[in-house]
Amino acid sequence: MWYTFKKYKKGEDALRNLFKNRLFVLVLSTLLIIAVIVISAMPGSPLSFVTKPLSVVIDPVQAVFRSVGTKISDFYSAIAEGMDIRKENEELRAEIAELEYQVQQGEEARIRWEELKSAFSIQDSFENYHIHGASILTRESDEWFSVIRINVGTSSGIDSSTGSYAVVDARMNLVGRVMSTDVDSSKILPLLHEGFTVSAKVNEVNGAVVLVTGDITLKNDGLCVVTRIPSNIVLEVGVELVTSGEGGLFPAGIPIGTIESFDDSDPDNLKATLRPYVSISSIKDVFIMVPNTEDDNEILPTSINTSSATGEAELEDPSENTTSQAAPEVPVSSSEAEV
Amino acid sequence: MSKQERVRQILLYTVYITGACCMQVTFSQVFNLLGHACDLMLVLVVLCGYLFGTKDGIVVGVVVGIFRDYFSGPVLTGLDQKPVAVLGVGLLAFLYIGILSSVLFRKRFRRKYSLGILQVVIISLIYYSLGHIVSFIYLSMSGNLVSYYSFRYIVFSSIVPQIIVNVLASLPMLLLLRFAGPYKKGVRSGLVDGYSVEDRKWQSV
Numbered sequence: 001m002w003y004t005f006k007k008y009k010k011g012e013d014a015l016r017n018l019f020k021n022r023l024f025v026l027v028l029s030t031l032l033i034i035a036v037i038v039i040s041a042m043p044g045s046p047l048s049f050v051t052k053p054l055s056v057v058i059d060p061v062q063a064v065f066r067s068v069g070t071k072i073s074d075f076y077s078a079i080a081e082g083m084d085i086r087k088e089n090e091e092l093r094a095e096i097a098e099l100e101y102q103v104q105q106g107e108e109a110r111i112r113w114e115e116l117k118s119a120f121s122i123q124d125s126f127e128n129y130h131i132h133g134a135s136i137l138t139r140e141s142d143e144w145f146s147v148i149r150i151n152v153g154t155s156s157g158i159d160s161s162t163g164s165y166a167v168v169d170a171r172m173n174l175v176g177r178v179m180s181t182d183v184d185s186s187k188i189l190p191l192l193h194e195g196f197t198v199s200a201k202v203n204e205v206n207g208a209v210v211l212v213t214g215d216i217t218l219k220n221d222g223l224c225v226v227t228r229i230p231s232n233i234v235l236e237v238g239v240e241l242v243t244s245g246e247g248g249l250f251p252a253g254i255p256i257g258t259i260e261s262f263d264d265s266d267p268d269n270l271k272a273t274l275r276p277y278v279s280i281s282s283i284k285d286v287f288i289m290v291p292n293t294e295d296d297n298e299i300l301p302t303s304i305n306t307s308s309a310t311g312e313a314e315l316e317d318p319s320e321n322t323t324s325q326a327a328p329e330v331p332v333s334s335s336e337a338e339v
Numbered sequence: 340m341s342k343q344e345r346v347r348q349i350l351l352y353t354v355y356i357t358g359a360c361c362m363q364v365t366f367s368q369v370f371n372l373l374g375h376a377c378d379l380m381l382v383l384v385v386l387c388g389y390l391f392g393t394k395d396g397i398v399v400g401v402v403v404g405i406f407r408d409y410f411s412g413p414v415l416t417g418l419d420q421k422p423v424a425v426l427g428v429g430l431l432a433f434l435y436i437g438i439l440s441s442v443l444f445r446k447r448f449r450r451k452y453s454l455g456i457l458q459v460v461i462i463s464l465i466y467y468s469l470g471h472i473v474s475f476i477y478l479s480m481s482g483n484l485v486s487y488y489s490f491r492y493i494v495f496s497s498i499v500p501q502i503i504v505n506v507l508a509s510l511p512m513l514l515l516l517r518f519a520g521p522y523k524k525g526v527r528s529g530l531v532d533g534y535s536v537e538d539r540k541w542q543s544v
Contacts, residue, residue: 029434036427043419047426054409062410065361069369138364138410142378143497144470145411147424149364179414179424187412187424194478195414195422216478217486220374220496281368 044161055153055182062137063151126172126251129289132156136284137185148188150286153181158288160186166243166250166289173277174198174243174256175286186288190280191256192219200226200256201244208233209244212256212274222275223260229270235259241274251289344523351521352387356399359383359512360406370508373500377508380407381466382459384433386512388440389458390520391527400437404430416481436462452513452525459509460502467498 018024040047078085132152140146150167152158158165160181167175167188176190189196196214201207211228218225229235239259245252257276264270340348359379367376380403388396407429417423440462471493478487488497517525 026438030431033427033431033434037425037431040426041415041417041423043417043421043423045423050426051409054405058406058409061357062361062365065358066365069362069366073369139367141364141367141380141407141411142376142470142501144413144474145407145429147411147414149410179422189414189422189424193414193422195416215486216474217488 051180052182055185059137059151059182059184066137126289128292129251130157130292132158132288132290134186134286134288136286139281146190146193147179148176148190148280149185150188150288151185152288153184153186155183158186158290163291164249165291166254167286168254168289169278169283169286171277172254172287174250174254175278175280175283177249178288188286190214191276191278192222192224192280194219196224198250198256199244199246200241201252202233202235203240203242203255208235209246210235210241210272212241218273222279224257224274224276226259226272226274227269229272231267231270233270234264235262235270235272237261340528347523348521351519352395352399355383355515355521356402356406360403360410364410370504372504372507374496375501375504377504378463378501379508379512380433381436381463382505382509382512384436385440385459385462386455386509386516388437389455390452390516390525391522393438393441395521395527396437396441397434398437400433400435401430404433407433415477432466436466439465452517455513456506456509459505463502463505464498467501471497 036047039045134150134152134156136148137151138149140148158178158181160178165178167177169175174191176188176193176196179187179189181187191198191214193214194216198212199209200212201209208230209228210226210230212224212226215223215225226235226241237259241256241259243250243252243254243256255277257274257278260273260275262270262272359382363370363376363379370377370379384396384400384403387399408426412424412426413428414422415425415428417425440458443458443461471488475487522528
């Protein structure tokens with residue numbers, strides 16, 4: 001008995017000495033953190049829930065910083081740019097008058113479009129999507145810590161556990177996609193990130209399907225790389241690429257950008273660079289495209305999808321409506337948007 | 340350390356950590372020079388570790404690392420081959436930055452405020468050099484390496500401008516920690532490093 005106790009005591013002392021060893025504690029901490037990194041990389045990782053309570057505390061604090069900073073910035077901008085603002089105001093008044101005339105014309109076109117849409121059962125480009133507006137909370141810290149956070153999360157109905165969502169700007173140009181969500185914030189993988197990939201097509205009749213990927217060497221210049229270009233295709237500078245809709249994550253027809261250069265030096269591996277329409281460093285607000293659930297949709301027995309890009313119409317299974325969309329160039333109606 | 344000093348320490352560290360982290364990720368364009376935003380988080384951890392010792396360096400490093408992971412974590416290829424924002428990389432990096440800045444050249448530099456800038460230069464050089472090396476190895480191993488920066492670009496367009504920007508950010512940060520820092524007169528009482536019991540005498544601007 002006494003021997004057992006003595007042995008136990010000795011073991012306890014050894015353990016205590018071990019934990020007093022700084023090197024041992026450092027190695028142990030390092031291994032624990034590496035385990036955290038590996039676990040967080042697992043699909044459906046339980047560690048993603050760790051950031052949820054953290055977001056409840058940190059997000060409001062960060063929002064206060066952002067709010068104060070924006071107010072200070074706006075105040076100084078108002079003083080510094082007073083004259084410019086007055087001049088711009090006059091120009092805008094003239095522009096408003098012109099736009100009002102265009103709105104009247106547009107209203108007539110809208111009515112005609114609605115009639116045609118009803119007659120041919122045509123779907124709007126993104127009518128099966130709810131559009132959630134959001135502001136950018138945080139931007140990248142350095143070259144490697146480059147995720148963007150926005151101020152909508154599960155409390156706004158954005159839940160990444162059910163799938164990822166496309167993120168666009170106010171002109172419906174592609175910004176990136178939602179990677180993960182917390183209670184009041186979400187992480188966005190931007191278009192320029194080397195981990196970003198989207199299937200795209202040339203925005204013309206029977207346009208070639210290509211792959212747009214972020215590239216580490218091009219992102220500082222605000223460019224992406226275009227690969228998997230069919231060997232008989234020449235992408236001319238200025239050609240517009242839009243999402244192809246393949247893969248199901250991004251609806252078809254979202255504008256991505258224009259071709260900046262084309263490299264045909266290796267005929268088996270044609271490459272091009274693309275300049276996205278979106279300049280992520282300058283945008284403040286984004287919009288998330290959340291597919292409607294089946295309850296939200298009035299699913300037609302068989303819907304006709306038409307594409308303005310291809311001019312083709314094809315019969316499509318209604319169950320695929322949420323992922324594979326037609327792309328007539330019609331903006332999201334204001335009644336659809338939950339902004 | 341008295342209760343009052345402890346409260347001051349916790350309160351000011353909270354303000355500085357929150358302020359540096361939030362300002363960096365929210366107003367990165369404002370703190371942008373030569374195409375690089377100054378890394379306030381890194382500068383804060385380096386200076387706290389260097390000026391106030393290993394314990395402070397570790398605590399500040401861990402907290403800042405968690406903030407960094409939370410705000411803008413790095414994206415790696417997940418086990419399902421999809422990109423995922425992982426947790427822990429910032430934590431690990433800043434834990435070591437906190438430790439390294441408190442022990443590196445401690446005997447030679449002591450804890451002189453003006454030499455804090457040199458410590459920022461050295462740690463920034465190590466951090467960004469290692470970052471590029473790890474990034475290159477990771478991209479190569481994951482099969483995602485299409486191309487990588489040239490050595491010339493890494494040195495002259497990435498590391499050097501980033502160090503310059505970080506040094507500029509460290510000047511006001513040093514003044515803050517010296518005159519409105521977590522310790523009175525910018526001196527942490529009882530800080531003994533094992534090399535010199537009078538080490539804190541070097542803590543002067």
